[in-house]
Amino acid sequence: MITSLRRIRAIAGTTLIELARLRVFYVLVLFALVLIVSSTFLARISFQQELQVTKDISLGAINFFLSLLAIVATAQLLPRDIEDRVVYSVLAKPVPRFEYILGKFLGVVGLLAISLAAMSVLCLVVLHLREQSALHEVNRQIEQLAPDQLSSTVRVIHTAGVNRDLIAALVLVLAKSAILAATTLCISAFATSNIFTITAMAMVYLIGHLESIAREYWLQEHVAGWPKRTFLALVAFIFPDLQAFNLSDQVIGGVPIPAHLIEQLLGLAAFYIVSYILLATAIFYQREL
Amino acid sequence: MTHTAIHISRVTKVYRTPFRRQATVALRDLNLEIAPGEVYGLLGPNGSGKSTTLKIILGLISPTRGSVTIFGRDNSVVAARREIGFLPENAYFHKFLTGAETLRFHAKLCGLSKSKTTARINELLAAVGLTDAGDARLSTYSKGMLQRIGLAQALIHDPKLLVLDEPTAGVDPAGSRDIQELIASLKNRGTTVLLSSHLLTQVQEVCDRVGILHRGRLMREGQLQSLLGIENQTELILENASPDLLDGLEQQIASTSARLIVRRKPQASLEQLFLKVTESTEE
Numbered sequence A: 001m002i003t004s005l006r007r008i009r010a011i012a013g014t015t016l017i018e019l020a021r022l023r024v025f026y027v028l029v030l031f032a033l034v035l036i037v038s039s040t041f042l043a044r045i046s047f048q049q050e051l052q053v054t055k056d057i058s059l060g061a062i063n064f065f066l067s068l069l070a071i072v073a074t075a076q077l078l079p080r081d082i083e084d085r086v087v088y089s090v091l092a093k094p095v096p097r098f099e100y101i102l103g104k105f106l107g108v109v110g111l112l113a114i115s116l117a118a119m120s121v122l123c124l125v126v127l128h129l130r131e132q133s134a135l136h137e138v139n140r141q142i143e144q145l146a147p148d149q150l151s152s153t154v155r156v157i158h159t160a161g162v163n164r165d166l167i168a169a170l171v172l173v174l175a176k177s178a179i180l181a182a183t184t185l186c187i188s189a190f191a192t193s194n195i196f197t198i199t200a201m202a203m204v205y206l207i208g209h210l211e212s213i214a215r216e217y218w219l220q221e222h223v224a225g226w227p228k229r230t231f232l233a234l235v236a237f238i239f240p241d242l243q244a245f246n247l248s249d250q251v252i253g254g255v256p257i258p259a260h261l262i263e264q265l266l267g268l269a270a271f272y273i274v275s276y277i278l279l280a281t282a283i284f285y286q287r288e289l
Numbered sequence B: 001m002t003h004t005a006i007h008i009s010r011v012t013k014v015y016r017t018p019f020r021r022q023a024t025v026a027l028r029d030l031n032l033e034i035a036p037g038e039v040y041g042l043l044g045p046n047g048s049g050k051s052t053t054l055k056i057i058l059g060l061i062s063p064t065r066g067s068v069t070i071f072g073r074d075n076s077v078v079a080a081r082r083e084i085g086f087l088p089e090n091a092y093f094h095k096f097l098t099g100a101e102t103l104r105f106h107a108k109l110c111g112l113s114k115s116k117t118t119a120r121i122n123e124l125l126a127a128v129g130l131t132d133a134g135d136a137r138l139s140t141y142s143k144g145m146l147q148r149i150g151l152a153q154a155l156i157h158d159p160k161l162l163v164l165d166e167p168t169a170g171v172d173p174a175g176s177r178d179i180q181e182l183i184a185s186l187k188n189r190g191t192t193v194l195l196s197s198h199l200l201t202q203v204q205e206v207c208d209r210v211g212i213l214h215r216g217r218l219m220r221e222g223q224l225q226s227l228l229g230i231e232n233q234t235e236l237i238l239e240n241a242s243p244d245l246l247d248g249l250e251q252q253i254a255s256t257s258a259r260l261i262v263r264r265k266p267q268a269s270l271e272q273l274f275l276k277v278t279e280s281t282e283e
């Protein structure tokens, strides 16, 4: 059976409509928007710090809310379709289960991309306005500054403001939440309740954020014996290292992000997404509908 | 070579619930053969295994033992489902879509071309009597309307085989009659229909053949008339017969070895009465 893009698009589109009607989606996005805007009222010590704080809070809010949205929105997709018997009428058509799962996943990614776009646009606009007013301020004080001092101040403002690395960090946030969505889909394919799926995902989220710290700690301690090492390697393999996708420290600190790091992370995300989607399909094939 | 439409061979289905000891045997050694163009009614009380049978035919669940072919093809092949339309039991579909959007969604799943889809949607909405409700969301539909849109989505790709799980459940008598008429018109066009019901009278008029399922076993199977007919009895229904004629007949019968069991006026069913009453007020 040849995979049909049209069928996958139909399922993804319908899923997106379904998700866009969820109230939780608006609540989360609204909450993030409020946070981003309110961050501009904080800390006015220096231009640089002001921009940094805005970035820190915005990136943190976008990161957290997109992850939460990925888990909450995905968790109820399959259970609801089974409850409403949608899954029967869809799978009774010439639709392979893989296409059904993939369509659901792409629908979620669509929702995540739209939410990210909305939050990012606001974040970038806020930052840009701050940056402009900072530069304006510098121009006014121009007489008091030495030329080299002036150029370094402008450079600091530019690195603290909107730049390419900030965009890269936002794209990685999307990659991370797409991994979370694929994992959630996988768990919900065998879970018997939404609570189970969401609880399990809370654990995946925690492990994914703590594993790099744990790894560093254990590496320093020189964990002895292969059983422990194998166990750690297994955990690291099954649970994606979500913290790795969080580049806000570099972005805020103005440390340039090397292009190969971004490529590596996107490759890693693709690997986990494909693996989890395939696993979700395999589980779904076994399921008694 | 012509194939049977559905061939079920020695199918057994055991449901195992995780973390629970006992398993449910939903079907035991079921054999079923349905010819092309036939309307077959699967009857049985709740929990007798009707839905399980239909889901196995559609490949939604796999049998523990046994095999199923559809028009000669193994039913686990996705392509075998191009020929089948399915109405699930108690289906709600996507509540947030309108009737027409629901049909469009299923048309895309079946790979119908864009140019054909719109005409097909209008045709089907008319066929199931939902032309006026086509732009309303399914969340506003009544149970009967949901069954109709369910029938329409099952028919969207003009399948050769239609599988209906309790098509008349929860539908009022007029709606149930409409559904039966639709099935009859599909039969005239050569569509094979397999339907299940726990209310025997609702389907008896359309079915060529019925099978009676009880606790996962096929207890009886055959043409309705031969199943229900009492071999050594005959029923005469006369119109405008005078009492004299009837008395004469009775005397004549008494002089033979035959025995008159009952003489009475045939009664309309409550359902027939309902249909007659509601029809006269409609016009």
Ligand SMILES: Nc1ncnc2c1ncn2[C@@H]1O[C@H](COP(=O)(O)OP(=O)(O)O)[C@@H](O)[C@H]1O
Pocket: A288, A289, B015, B016, B017, B024, B025, B026, B044, B045, B046, B047, B048, B049, B050, B051, B052, B053
């Ligand atoms: N998914 C399932 N898991 C466990 N048992 C099931 C499942 N589906 C149906 N059963 C059991 O199988 C039997 C047959 O059910 P079903 O085919 O739905 O009957 P019907 O459609 O005739 O009412 C019932 O005893 C039911 O409890």
Ligand SMILES: [Mg+2]
Pocket: B047, B050, B051, B052, B089, B165
């Ligand atoms: Mg049933």
